[in-house]
Amino acid sequence: MRISDLIAEYIIKVVAEENGSALLSRSELAERFRCVPSQINYVLTTRFTPEHGYTVESRRGGGGYIRVSRVQMTRDRLIMHVVNTIGSQLDAASAAAFLSNMRQAEVISDEEYRLLAAALSDQALAAAADKNIRDMLRASILKRCLLQLT
Amino acid sequence: MRISDLIAEYIIKVVAEENGSALLSRSELAERFRCVPSQINYVLTTRFTPEHGYTVESRRGGGGYIRVSRVQMTRDRLIMHVVNTIGSQLDAASAAAFLSNMRQAEVISDEEYRLLAAALSDQALAAAADKNIRDMLRASILKRCLLQLT
DNA sequence: ATAGTCAAGGTCAAGGTTGGTCAAAGTCAG
DNA sequence: CTGACTTTGACCAACCTTGACCTTGACTAT
Structure with a gap:
């Protein structure tokens, strides 16, 4: 069973529900799926690239976040x-x-x-x-x- | 009888039972037939080609798989x-x-x-x-x- | 203002889990 | 005996998971 796929599936769902752009928390996601936080990065870099139709922005520090958006392609x-x-x-x-x-x-x-x-x-x-x-x-x-x- | 034929027969049976498309594990198959894993590849490449009416997709890594599907009537x-x-x-x-x-x-x-x-x-x-x-x-x-x- | 604290997120490499390749050796019908 | 087919195993490639360590930024005490 691949955790990465479950995480990706969840993110895709949330982004869709949020009308194409979702604000996520790495630590929350890690906790929800009981994995190390860096696994979230792995999922993001392997499954949410522009080629897949998504862009990811993030910010560190207090109040940090990860924003995943569906991108409008050329x-x-x-x-x-x-x-x-x-x-x-x-x-x-x-x-x-x-x-x-x-x-x-x-x-x-x-x-x-x-x-x-x-x-x-x-x-x-x-x-x-x-x-x-x-x-x-x-x-x-x-x-x-x-x-x-x- | 040749092991390859037994393996092929088994795969054909499973694909038929699974309604034309079966998810298989190379290592499981190898264990079931007590052969080296690479023999599964041999069977797949010699007996499950498009010419034979089948297509094979696979994925490596954790949660890897081999999918064998029967190709539809031309x-x-x-x-x-x-x-x-x-x-x-x-x-x-x-x-x-x-x-x-x-x-x-x-x-x-x-x-x-x-x-x-x-x-x-x-x-x-x-x-x-x-x-x-x-x-x-x-x-x-x-x-x-x-x-x-x- | 400045420096410290702490709460985010980021990187990277090691290790684990599959499947893939290829060539050597074996088998068997003709 | 020969050529086609089969069987094996050493080595390779892809993908996933984990954890130690790093960077950033808001907030706070001085």
Whole structure:
């Protein structure tokens, strides 16, 4: 049984409950899980790195603390930018350009690119005879999908 | 009989009992079959490859483990089956069921699942006022996307 | 102000617990 | 006898846990 995983699980839960940013006490955590305080540092450095989507700030001394926050990744920012740029309609050419750019910037993977390209293709949307409707569909489908990647 | 075959047989049995995915301990297996631990690796690498229909993940250190999972029917076969099952129209509930099943069967990844669910949602397709049109769109979008995964 | 105290958190290395690798030696069918 | 497959064991790598010792900062007595 790995204590580190239990601790990590607990921190993740608290951060989620606290809306993305939690104030913790190393000694309290150590006591709660009956481990040495330094184990908390181990958990933080191995499981709460930026790569894992978290940042950790702390302060020593009286009233010290450890703050664990979920970080908003670059990818998310880029995605949000695109989402905000898309209007209520999106023609096939513009959609292709967006996808190509995002692929280029590695905001989306090759597989995601292909999936989205297929979903936004004129063929996939052929059931909507009206071009304006198709363009509206493209915009809303792309937006919803991109938001899912957040 | 060869020890390797006994070990393989045992692992196959456990994986089957555990519903396709078993958590094993190399040292326990080695002890059970009175062999050196590395023989377990030999068995795994020679008899539990993707070609054999299995995947193996593992982790070292305290609380380490070896997970052996049976690989699902080939992705492409399942995908084609789904594509052929989908008619010309697909309502939201049916689409959700298809996606859920494919996710469960690991035919699609979690990310693909979320993307597709977003793309096929009634909200994404709201621009098509007519339900029949929406259902047609859902069918063609799903089909085209699934074929992209082939 | 200054220095001392004490309550935080930080570092690091040692030791423990798994699983991984590789090559030598063994076995066995053809 | 030979080549493919199997078995072993020495050595390696990854991950986890613990504890001794260090640093920082708020507070307090002088």
